Amino acid sequence: MNIAAMVLLTVLIFAEKCFPPGARVAQFAALALILYSTLVIVVPAALPLSGAGM
């Protein structure tokens, strides 16, 4: 478990649910996730994995 990832996710959920342009925030998050996932698929080291390798 990664505290930084949890904080990031909590902020994202708060922004999507409570800010007026929440639907826009969700689309922006989609773009960020897709870009980051592309990076991870090309350069797997970009995703810090948990101890057991998975």
Place this chain on the structure above:
Amino acid sequence: MHLQRERTFILTLLLVLAAASWAILIWQSRTAQGMGGGLTMGMGAALFLAIWGVMMVAMMFPSATPVILAVARVKRNTGTFRYVFAPTWVFVGAYLLIWTLFGGLSYLGALAASELAKQVPWIMINAARIGGGILMLAGIYQLTSIKRVCLAKCRAPENFILHSWGKEYSGSLRMGLKYGIYCLGSYWLLFVLLFPWE
């Protein structure tokens, strides 16, 4: 008790619980570092669910607070309860129940994935790329109509809070379950993302 004071009390309690939950998560992540044990971090089902519950309180209470306070107001306005404290917490409990059930499913999923990884070396070698694949799915899910509908209900639950109204505690229970399901529909895949992270 006056509604305003009751709502202040509920708000304080929600914030204290969320803060305490963050403290537990930070403490837990420090003690569990480098423990390994696969996706379930070597935890038994009971401990996993307990930590999961704490995580839900920490992560979901901040954004659920406005809705929980709205429930307290509606409960008072419809006038069957002298005190809104108990029915409001039935709502919160039902909301957490949905997330805990999802936690149980996640535990089983994590066990199965860890077991599969032991059998199939390809999974271990490509763990990061598989993580990347889940990130990609989560990104695509953000753009689906299921996410859009669930988020809209989760953002503005006033309609179904008013419509799924029951006079007794069962009304709070039903509302909490509904609210939980819509929020789960919005965010379940994002929580799956937490598993592969160090």
